Amino acid sequence: MDHLFTVDGRTATPISRTGLAAESLLERQHLQEWVIAHPQVLGESVLVITAEYDRWADTDGVPARDRLDVLGLDATGRLVVVELKRGAADRDVHLQAITYAALVSRFDLDTLTQAHRDFLSRRGEVLDVDACRQRLLGHVDGEWSPELLQRPRQVIIAADFPKQVTHCVVWLSEMGLDIDLVQVGLWRVEGHLVAGFTKVYPTPEVEEFTLAPARVEGEAAAKKLQERSRSRNAVHVLVGAGLLPDGTRLLMTPRHGVTEALRTEIRSWVAEGTGRAAATWTNDTAKPLVWDADGGSYSPTGLANHIFTSVTGRTADGIQGTTWWDVDTAHVPADVDPEAWATLGGTDLTGLARQLSGARKDWTGLHALLGALPAGRWTTYGDLAGAIGSHAVPIGRHLGTCGQCPNPWRVLTVAGRVSPGFQWPDTSRTDTVADVLSAEGVLFDGETADPDQRLREDGLRRLLDG
Template identity: 75%
Template sequence: MGQGDSVDHLFTVEGALAVRIAPTALAAEGLLERQHLQEWVIAHPQVLGDSVLVITSEFDRWADTDGVPARDRLDVLGLDATGRLVVVELKRGTADRDVHLQAITYAALVSRFDLDTLAQAHRDFRKGRGENLELDTCRQRLLDHVDGDWSPELLQRPRQVIIAGDFPKQVTHTVVWLSEMNLDIDLIQVGLWKVKDQLVAGFTKVYPTPEVEEFTLAPARIEAKAAAQKLEERSRAQNAVHVIVGAGLIPDGALLRLTPRHGVTEGIREDILAWVGEDRSRASVTWNNNTAKPLTWKVDGKPYTPTGLANHIFTSVTGRKADGIQGTTWWDIDTAHVPDTVDPDEWAALAGTNLTGLAKQFNGTGKDWTVLHTLLNAVPAGRWTTYGDVAAVISSHAVPVGTHLATCGQCPNAWRVLNASGRVSPGFRWNDPTRTDSPADVLATEGVRFDAGAADPTARLSADALKTLPGD
């Protein structure tokens, strides 16, 4: 009996004589789910698919930690040779209308299991059947069963198998849709026939059949994968903007330049660059620290998201709708134009950095400047440090540190912070606009020597030295 074959009629045959075998049901024959059907599956796990190892049955160890009542037991948990878990739900008669929800719940619970949890479950399962195994033996058995390396990522995507005497249309329709959304759910029908005094059981995979998998699910799952990838790309772009705005990595008014990357072919990239060459303003945007639409395009003065503007440019050039562009990879820091509040050397270090790269590099930074103020307050007279050193100590970046110092009205000892070459940043501003002296003048009165505009490097406090200051 092949998978996907439907058995409507069975006969015993003797030459030309064929006698129909009457179908029966598990309940009619007094057969139960746990004592009988479950044991058949454990003894013959091939009904679940190729190369399935039964890890455990009647599993309920999540009762105390996840709030699932103890009466809710996972019927059978297996592991196939690809390294995916197999969650099995059994019903001896017609499946309940919500049986797929039960299977999904169990799949969600076991998706958090790791190798040690599974090894312990397998040890307990085998012990209950009279086989005492060491935990390391169980762990190795699981590892040996998998073709290739053990993958925690694959464990998070269990395959679900529902075995029942029959399935309501509500279940089959829902499972078809869930499968198209990239969830692997098999429906297997268990049948029972009586031949004289002998019962014959059969397991038939009714969904998905090989034909459905090839002609229906394969394209649908490709579409689902593409949709998931597109969602992931959009999430990355949105997260990058939030990281940059949250950390103050780019000051308001900074310019960015267009460099088309993700989501386009080399030919389209060349077409876009040629289109930009006709009007250089098409490649320029102004940054605003607004998480919704942080870019203002010079062409029309309208606000855009990085991906929204990239899509608009793509369509303007190709006449086609863009698909799957991660727009934050398209916009580079324009280091040729230095914002007033930023040190030129620190800004120049961002050459070739796009929004995605900037966010990845400095993810985790923030705008709470309390630690910065405490640190600067501890820098003694006669010593100086750099924006980069300060940023390293407070887990930020030199650009937002410089921007903050240039606009902060409460930062202590701000004149003791210089650029990487030991020079006063052109963006430095006194809180008192009437002051005409420079930070170099103040540092000189504190005993710091200057040579051709650069502070004495022996008076510099490195990041490591800053960490040792009292109060840091």
Template identity: 90%
Template sequence: MDHLFTVAGRTATPISRTGLAAESLLERQHLQEWVIAHPQVLGESVLVITAEYDRWADTDGVPARDRLDVLGLDATGRLVVVELKRGTADRDVHLQAITYAALVSRFDLDTLAQAHRGFLSRRGQALGIDVCRQRLLDHVDGEWSPELLQRPRQVIIAADFPKQVTHSVVWLSEMGLDIDLVQVGLWRVEGSVVAGFTKVYPTPEVEEFTLAPARVEGEAAAKKLQERSRSRNAVHVLVGAGLLPDGARLLMTPRHGVTEAIRAEIRSWVEQDPARAAATWTNDTAKPLVWDADGASYSPTGLANHIFTSVTGRSVDGIQGTTWWDVDTTQVPADVDPGEWATLAGTDLAALARQLNGARKDWSGLHTLLDGVPAGRWTTYGDVATIIGSHAVPVGRHLGTCGRCPNAWRVLTATGKVSPGFQWTDTSRTDTAASVLRDEGVRFDGETADPGQRLSEDDLRQLLDG
């Protein structure tokens, strides 16, 4: 963001650039706190584990003097090492980041949980070590991987980078290290200071179209990382896609991480109190499940671990809790078509997230597609969802409440009927979607639209291409 302007109609006025030093803003007290408060500047789904970490020692037990600015954990299970500079980065800043990455690559779950506990304690949050361990496990959906911990990602944030740093980072990336350069800029806007973070390397084009060669000994970890990166934390995917409305009911079927003998124990335990096998979904990325048995909120993995411990008396690591919870399709939310809701039967949260393939609640593609659906034709929620990479349920829910969606009445259920959840956003309208479709030339047999006037997936693709 080299050039920013305030605009008023045809007039664009440049915004003056400033800097942290010019505004008397400091590295630790200010820049570091911004990053901790908004870890999205480090990448997607990063949990801050600790900051200003210096509790390492050499082989003689002598404390080291190095201080790591910020340490995070992303949803794939990789550590994120953050080095901050409020001005132009030093010529050897990448060497500092590599040193910290080497140090933290030896950390295990207990070390990280202890560091997280100390970090939270310094900020007035007194949490037990077991709670901190669970927070880390929840963040990676129970899939803790020592191999990925050994391959930290490094993020260097500075106002600018000398060429020695950029050239070195490009070469190191080609050699298999994962280093991001993020530029922080400040501007003065109408008496306020505005901060912006821009990822200058690798650019999205580099990330998408190039692949750094990995060393032979790191191929297994690199492959695992690639797989985990494709399927982000399932909860984040589901919340981002808007698949499940608040209040959706879930039922437990223990799967990943337990033996058949333990499954039998869990079933017997549930028979004593059926509420133990049910939960309610809320669109909270941290703790989306409200357990019927105690009314408390949990992550899917946190609740699975809690159930495992309650039944066996033992703690466990490595359960992927999103595989334990299925949508209860016998209870249909008010704003969802029963037929589309039924398609979720027998599929756990992890599988639903994989089906969505990382879809998010960005409906611009949907609006573009629907704008091309002509009068006298209709299509289905499922076909539209397939084209835009979503699912019929969130598409239907969106169309039922969106005031900007063109031709929303031309999207019907898989059986060719108007969805029970469809409603005009203009509450003064008294006509029905079916009557509008009839006026546009769509023929109906009772409540069912003529299949011959339906636009298929191929037809919809042609609309986009044309």
């Protein structure tokens, strides 16, 4: 973050940048504790296993002096090796990270369980070995994979990175190593210190279009990681966009990772038990599916793997579970427009996430667009969604609960009718939407607004541009 300001209306005042050393903040006592308390700076869904780990030994049993700052485990089943520098990184910091990655790549579940138990004990939390083991197993999306443990991801956090480091990290990434560079900044704002963590490499575009294809080609472990990552990314997109309300019904159709013959076996197995074909969605990025068959919470891939193993007796390998689940559009949530809900039919969770990639529950643009929507015109939930890059369902849900949206009565269904779920924010109002729109100049044929007065997506975009 190059420039940071405090803002008061039209006035923007620069904020002075400082540093950890200048503020007498230390690497271990401060920066490391921030990372442990907020592991999201390391990526999505990282569990901190240990810190200050130094229990290595060479072949003669002589302890090594190397000390790993932080070791985490992400939900795809990969270890995350973290190297911290409170100032500018050393020219060979990436070599340190690679060394630690090589050392931990030989760890197994027992080693990690003991390390996690010792870490928690030092911090005053007492868990037995079995509880620690279950915490690690439960954090992973799918089956525990020793192959993925051998491919740790590395995260280097520093105030700045010399060109020698960035050049080497780019090349190492192209050669198949996963190394993230995260810049930590510190600012003094009105007597308070504000810390910021910014991922400077790889950017999402570099990761998706340059690095990922090279990493996955021809490698079974990387293929498994790719499928798990795709499923996890789909879940995060859906939760972030607010597409599916809690309680959404999902139906299973086995697709990715199984043959047609096996799909037939799975369908037969599903028909033999109550609730095996259905699940309920919750907006939990880790385990969003509650399976009807046992009431347990699963990730989409975790549940697909569980079903695969129940049918075949074998461990699944590389299933992308979000392709197995479709929205049951016959069950319409109470706060959703039925017409908008029907558009979700025929597309699995992966497909829905692909449509929504980049959408977030930031309604600033929506509010601005609604405020610019002129009297005598109306639009639809779908038109609004297209203009701001969302979907009609979260648009409708937001309008129904916000209470601060400008001109919500000017948004109708695609048929030009008032949504059955529309309610005035002021519950004491007795006039109807049609009354208000008619007074503003919108013509009605019965309950249907004049389609010529509809402001479509391209017109809404022009409002935003203007």
